[in-house]
Amino acid sequence: MSMRQHSFLDRLIGHADQVLRTLAPEAARAGRPSPAGARAEAGLNADERRQVAGFMRINHTGEVCAQALYHGQALTAKLPAVRTEMEQAAREEVDHLVWCEARLQELGARPSVLNPLFYAASFGVGALAGLAGDRWSLGFVAETEKQVVEHLQSHLSTLPLNDQRTRAVLDQMRIDEARHRDMAIAAGAAELPPPVQGAMQVVARVMTTTTYYV
Template sequence: MRSQPFSIVDKAIIGFDKALRAVIPHSNPSTRPLPVSSDHLPELSIDEARHVAGLMRINHTGEVCAQGLYHGQALTAKNDMVREAMHHSAEEEIDHLVWCETRLQELSSHPSVFTPVWYGLSFGLGAAAGLISNEFSLGFVAETEAQVSEHLQDHIQQLPENDIRSKEILQQMDIEELQHRAAAIEHGGTPLAAPVRTTMRWMANQMKAVAYHL
């Protein structure tokens, strides 16, 4: 067990390492295997594989954004309880990041070329939310996870019928995103104003439109 607290330099190095791991594919170890019932890879047509890859690229981008959001909020959190909650959620989301990278690789595809941009924007939003208040920051997480759950469920419906592998991955991610939402509310997150929710949804839609192709 570490007897001395981390110095500012230590924290900066750790933070930089986490940021690099969020944006560099296959740089994170997964603590859990893919949540699939079979190792069989479904046979997909070229168009089906391209569509599934687009959906998984969006989901990977969402996980990159989650890392940026949580890291930014942890940086500016106003108490240790919230800071630790953000770190814990970010650690759990790493598995989602790895699962999406793995499925993209299986589909002979790749993450979004704008991954560093998505991370940077999300980090800034998270840091700004943390500066406003703990309640707003946690409410921001809760709303983000609710919207992520919505698009995961939409993607599950869009998958080819025989792509059980992608379906099982997205279903497990959805379960855990909703758990993170519940945890944020439990820690004191408050509902966001309608204009904020609408703006978040608009920004997410722009990101999804770009990440699907690039």
């Protein structure tokens, strides 16, 4: 028996469920255990704990945005193969979302209250990118992941040296994001015009500046 083809309405309902799983606390489930594993908790002082919590709040919101971007693109992608790759990448990003949320809890901190706003904005960008065509949609993925890898590397370089739990999580996220970037490029991503890349960097700075605190 052939598998039933999902209609646009089916996918819309599925994405509504994904929205709730992304934004509701502890609703998402990771497919992989946290890279933090059994690493001992570092003896962070108050300032270090505040800094790491700010970093993880940024990264958690980044994963919320990644979920929204991939969901929006998958909803409007024209080629089934591209849609499948977007959905698979989104599933892998769920791991990052759960790992970041768990680390925030360990630090006694909470996710950003701005997550619903950033989700909505990122979903709209993803949907528009999908409508523009799969090459442009993949281009957004490639550029987004490129910037995320650079952003994660900057956090890794400034983390307290003894915080091995956070370092393990961010390092695995960096590896995964680089793979998603390479996947998009191999699938035929178009290079985005410099003004679009610059606009994405500005939006990223707004997100990181605000969610570090709230």
